[in-house]
Structures are given as structure tokens and as C-alpha cells.
Amino acid sequence: MNVSVVGSGYVGTTIAACFADLGHDVRAIDIDKDVVAALNRGEAPIHEPGLGDVLEAQAGDRLQATTDYEAVRGTDLTVLALPTPTDAEGRIDLSVMEAGAERLGEALAAKEGEHLVVVKSTVIPGTTGEAIGPILEARSETDLGEGIEIAINPEFLREGTAVPDFLEPGKIVFGTRRESRDERTTDEAGPTHEERSSRGLALDRLYEVYEPLLSNEGVPVVETGLREAEMIKYANNAFLAAKVSLINELGNICKVYGVDAYEVAEAIGLDDRIGAKFLRSGVGWGGSCFPKDVAALIAAARDRGYEPELLDAAVGVNDRQPERLLELLDEHVECENERIAVLGLAFKPGTDDVRNSRAIPVIEGLQARGAVVVAYDPVATDSMCEHFPDIEYVDSAAAALEGASGTVVVTDWDEFEALDTEFDAMSEPVVVDGRRVVSRREGLVYEGLTW
Numbered sequence: 001m002n003v004s005v006v007g008s009g010y011v012g013t014t015i016a017a018c019f020a021d022l023g024h025d026v027r028a029i030d031i032d033k034d035v036v037a038a039l040n041r042g043e044a045p046i047h048e049p050g051l052g053d054v055l056e057a058q059a060g061d062r063l064q065a066t067t068d069y070e071a072v073r074g075t076d077l078t079v080l081a082l083p084t085p086t087d088a089e090g091r092i093d094l095s096v097m098e099a100g101a102e103r104l105g106e107a108l109a110a111k112e113g114e115h116l117v118v119v120k121s122t123v124i125p126g127t128t129g130e131a132i133g134p135i136l137e138a139r140s141e142t143d144l145g146e147g148i149e150i151a152i153n154p155e156f157l158r159e160g161t162a163v164p165d166f167l168e169p170g171k172i173v174f175g176t177r178r179e180s181r182d183e184r185t186t187d188e189a190g191p192t193h194e195e196r197s198s199r200g201l202a203l204d205r206l207y208e209v210y211e212p213l214l215s216n217e218g219v220p221v222v223e224t225g226l227r228e229a230e231m232i233k234y235a236n237n238a239f240l241a242a243k244v245s246l247i248n249e250l251g252n253i254c255k256v257y258g259v260d261a262y263e264v265a266e267a268i269g270l271d272d273r274i275g276a277k278f279l280r281s282g283v284g285w286g287g288s289c290f291p292k293d294v295a296a297l298i299a300a301a302r303d304r305g306y307e308p309e310l311l312d313a314a315v316g317v318n319d320r321q322p323e324r325l326l327e328l329l330d331e332h333v334e335c336e337n338e339r340i341a342v343l344g345l346a347f348k349p350g351t352d353d354v355r356n357s358r359a360i361p362v363i364e365g366l367q368a369r370g371a372v373v374v375a376y377d378p379v380a381t382d383s384m385c386e387h388f389p390d391i392e393y394v395d396s397a398a399a400a401l402e403g404a405s406g407t408v409v410v411t412d413w414d415e416f417e418a419l420d421t422e423f424d425a426m427s428e429p430v431v432v433d434g435r436r437v438v439s440r441r442e443g444l445v446y447e448g449l450t451w
């Protein structure tokens with residue numbers, strides 16, 4: 001198929017590269033000239049394992065990037081992968097999406113033939129049908145169902161494993177307008193649609209673009225309405241975020257009773273109603289999705305008069321975990337003017353993304369205590385420099401530990417597991433581990449956050 005992807009952030013770039021890898025001809029559209037140039041050189045504008053290889057293989061071949069929205073005219077469907085950040089009140093900010101939909105609609109006004117617009121970004125229920133759809137109709141001067149159609153196909157890929165997650169999804173969700181389905185008979189659609197099933201343009205093209213993935217192994221496909229698909233994404237992320245906050249709360253209780261939360265988690269995870277995944281308690285969740293999506297869902301619920309108490313509590317527990325980590329440090333070290341090592345800056349391993357990383361409140365808390373912060377991360381130092389230009393960054397964990405009176409572990413990078421004699425270079429061997437990567441050992445004053 002000919003596919004266009006609007007927006008070349010983490011999600012858009014991964015999708016564009018992977019669709020090209022699956023054999024489609026892809027046009028990636030972004031307003032940022034530097035991003036477009038990088039993609040055309042076959043370089044990933046972000047740190048994502050495996051993405052560079054796919055881009056290198058596909059750039060200039062099945063993948064071409066441009067700043068020009070007119071490129072959508074030569075394609076069968078457009079994926080809208082633009083950011084949906086939250087505003088100061090936590091509400092979803094649709095301005096980038098709406099501006100993109102306007103330009104897309106204008107470009108489609110001059111397109112011959114049918115076109116499907118697929119919303120990939122995370123949006124509050126009702127947005128695709130009631131905000132994006134009408135913009136497309138107005139700007140393209142075409143009614144939905146009369147040549148353009150709209151759908152939502154939420155993305156569940158994780159940073160750090162984005163490429164394999166895309167290529168081996170746990171599920172694929174197709175949200176379409178209910179009235180767009182089963183409406184086409186061969187008679188109405190005319191001979192060019194004879195081969196089309198009665199699913200309608202949206203589902204037809206969605207199945208076609210995902211066909212290479214669906215033919216692999218039984219990936220479950222969920223066909224649902226627009227609002228349901230929009231909500232599935234929020235529910236997925238809210239559930240996982242709340243699951244981590246619940247294990248963190250249980251972990252905090254474990255800690256005060258001298259119980260190892262990881263032993264507890266291993267046992268409860270055997271209950272298949274609970275499941276073993278996402279039970280790693282520690283300093284909490286961050287990233288671009290969980291904080292933004294939980295905040296947007298809370299704001300959207302409150303806008304309609306519903307008090308989301310459990311989600312509020314999930315955020316509250318998450319906000320408190322970094323301070324709990326530092327309180328454990330306080331039990332062993334008077335931080336003022338002392339050198340304190342922060343191991344890990346990324347919001348999780350495998351990425352250079354520091355958005356909402358728990359390292360941010362940890363560093364702020366250390367600065368509030370007057371500590372001299374020395375930080376190390378294998379890939380996220382540059383990103384964190386923008387938040388904290390004045391702390392010391394070093395290029396190895398060993399260098400961070402050298403002369404430190406205390407260490408806090410914030411990201412579960414594998415390499416921290418191998419640290420051993422490096423701790424001997426600390427002036428006081430105090431380690432407060434927020435991710436359970438360092439093991440207790442002789443000579444180390446070791447505190448696990450929930451164990």
C-alpha cells in the first residue's frame with residue numbers, strides 16, 4: 001500500500017519505518033526540516049534500539065520523508081501520529097492534532113479517489129469523531145463516507161522495544177464509525193469496489209495495511225467503535241500505571257514491616273488474575289505516556305462530573321516514591337554539601353527519554369537538601385542536561401561512585417547489576433536502590449526502596 005504518516009516522533013517514526021519494512025511505500029511528513037533530513041539520510045532522530053537499522057535499510061527506498069502535506073495525495077491512507085500533550089490543568093491539548101488535521105484536510109481536497117485517515121495519537125473519547133472528523137470534512141470539502149473515512153488505531157508499543165512491539169503486537173485495535181461499516185454493498189460502491197468485503201473502507205484498508213502482521217500468528221484484532229478504541233488506550237495505560245502504583249503502595253507497607261516486596265510480588269503474580277508482569281515496585285513510573293494519559297483521563301472524568309479517586313491515588317503514590325527514596329538516604333547520610341551519585345536518568349532502561357523520569361524529582365530533592373549531585377546514565381545524559389545544566393555528569397557509574405557519600409539507583413539499566421568493586425571508591429558506601437538492580441553485599445549499607 002501507499003501509506004503516509006504525519007508526525008515523526010517516537011511513535012510516528014517507528015510506524016513509518018516498520019510499515020516500510022513490511023513492504024509498504026511510506027511517506028513520513030513532519031514540519032521539522034532537521035527530522036525530515038535525518039530520516040532521509042536513514043538516521044533515527046531518537047534513541048530506539050533497532051530503529052536505525054530499519055531506517056537505514058528503507059530510507060530513500062520505500063521510506064521517504066518530506067515537510068509537504070501534499071505527499072498524502074499519492075497514498076491510500078494517512079496515519080496521524082502527532083503529539084497530544086497535556087495543558088497546565090492536565091487536560092489534553094489538541095492544538096497540534098487539530099492543526100495537522102487542517103493541513104491534511106486541505107491536502108486531501110485535491111486528492112482523487114478514496115482516503116482513510118487513521119488517528120494513532122492518544123485522544124479522549126469523542127475526539128476522532130467529533131473534533132478531527134469535522135475538521136477533515138470542512139478542509140477537504142468532503143463528507144465522511146463520501147470519499148474520506150476516519151478510524152482510530154491506538155498504539156501500545158513501548159519505548160526501548162518499539163520495533164519488536166510493533167512487529168509482534170499483543171493486540172491490534174481498529175476503531176471505526178459504526179455507521180461506516182456494512183454500508184457498502186457492491187451495488188452502491190460500483191465495480192471498483194467489487195472485491196471489497198462489506199466491512200467498509202476503514203476496516204478494509206486497516207486490515208490491508210496490517211496484513212503482513214496478521215498473517216504471522218493469531219494476533220487478536222479488536223473491531224470496535226471510535227470512542228471505545230479511544231478509551232481502550234487510556235484504560236490500558238491507566239490500568240498498568242495503577243498496577244505499578246498498587247505494587248508500590250504494597251511495597252511501601254512491606255518495607256515498614258521488613259518484608260521483601262519482590263518475594264511477595266512473585267507469589268501474587270502466580271495468580272493469573274493478577275499476572276506476573278508490571279509488579280516491579282520501586283521509585284515509580286515516568287515516561288511520555290503514563291503520566292500524560294493518566295492526567296488526561298483524570299481531567300476528562302472530572303470535566304464530566306466524575307471523581308476518579310483511584311486514579312488520583314495512583315498519581316499520588318507515584319509522586320511520593322522519589323521522596324521516600326530520599327528519606328531512606330536521609331537515614332544514613334546528611335546530604336548537605338556531600339557528593340551524592342544518581343545512577344540512571346532515563347525514565348526506564350533502553351531509552352534516552354527523560355520525560356517525567358523519576359530522576360527529575362530525585363535530583364530536585366537532592367538539590368533541596370544541598371547535595372552535590374553527580375549523575376550517570378549510559379544514554380540519557382544529554383537529555384537531562386536540558387533540565388539540570390548545573391549538576392555534574394560523568395561517563396561511567398564508577399566515576400559517579402568515586403568519592404560519593406551516597407548513591408541512589410533510579411533506572412534499572414542492566415550494567416548497574418554488574419557493579420561490584422566500584423562501590424569501594426565511595427567515601428561512605430551507602431546505596432539506596434529504587435529499582436532492585438544492585439545486590440546486597442558485605443561492606444555496603446544497602447537499602448531497597450520496598451524490600
Ligand code: UDX
Nearest residue numbers: 155156157158159278279280284285286287289347348
Ligand atoms: C507505556 C505502555 O506500556 C505502552 O503500551 C504505551 O504505548 C506507552 O506507555 P512506555 O512508556 O514505553 O510504555 O514504558 P513502560 O515499559 O510501560 O514503563 C512505564 C514506566 O513504568 C517506566 O517508568 C517503568 O520504569 C515503570 N514500571 C514498569 C515500573 O516501575 N514497574 C513495573 O513493573 C513496570
